[in-house]
Structures are given as C-alpha cells and as structure tokens.
Amino acid sequence: MIEDIKNRLSEHFPDxxxxxxxxxxxxxxxxxxxAFDGVRPVKRQQMVYAAINDWIRDGALxxxxxxxxxPSE
Structure with missing residues (x-):
C-alpha cells in the first residue's frame, strides 16, 4: 500500500x-x-485528502x- 499511496500522491503533486x-x-x-506555496494548512490537508479520498471512503486507509x-518551509 505504501507504493500505491506514493504513486497516487506523485500523480497529484508531480514536483x-x-x-x-x-x-x-x-x-x-x-x-x-x-503546490502548497501560499496555501493555508487546512487547505493543504484537503488537497492531500482529495488525492486519497477513495481509499479513505472504502476503508483501505x-x-x-x-x-x-x-519547499521553502
């Protein structure tokens, strides 16, 4: 599952x-x-959740x- 998560996040956040x-x-x-430059922390988490939300819904995560x-932080 670790590689699946990494691959999915890499698709959504290619850099x-x-x-x-x-x-x-x-x-x-x-x-x-x-992609997180200038974005508030809650929105950042929402962006990551959006990439994996199907796995959260079905219970895999x-x-x-x-x-x-x-990168500047």
Missing part, C-alpha cells in the same frame, strides 16, 4: 518529495510540494496523519 510510513490502514504522509509543506 513533490513524498514520504509514506505505516502499515495496515494507518499511515503517516509527508508531502513537500510547491483509516488513520492518516498528513504533513503538507512547501
């Missing part, structure tokens, strides 16, 4: 540096992307901790 850790249905995600930051 990003992505780290995924976890197992089962609980994962920690770190996405560093210029249950608990997701997201750290979404811009």
């Amino acid at each position: 990003s540096d992505i780290t995924v850790q976890g197992e089962g249905s609980h994962y920690d995600l770190q996405v560093i992307s210029s 249950h608990a997701v901790n997201i750290k979404a930051i811009s």
Whole structure:
C-alpha cells in the first residue's frame, strides 16, 4: 500500500518529495510540494485528502496523519 499511496500522491503533486510510513490502514504522509506555496494548512490537508479520498471512503486507509509543506518551509 505504501507504493500505491506514493504513486497516487506523485500523480497529484508531480514536483513533490513524498514520504509514506505505516502499515495496515494507518499511515503517516509527508508531502513537500510547491503546490502548497501560499496555501493555508487546512487547505493543504484537503488537497492531500482529495488525492486519497477513495481509499479513505472504502476503508483501505483509516488513520492518516498528513504533513503538507512547501519547499521553502
């Protein structure tokens, strides 16, 4: 599942540096992307959730901790 998550996030944030850790249905995600420049933290999380929302809805992902930051941070 880790590679699936990385691939999905890479599709949505092509210029990003992505780290995924976890197992089962609980994962920690770190996405560093210029897409987050000037974007408020809540909106950043919404952007990441949008990329994986189908997996959250169907239960493949249950608990997701997201750290979404811009390269300048």
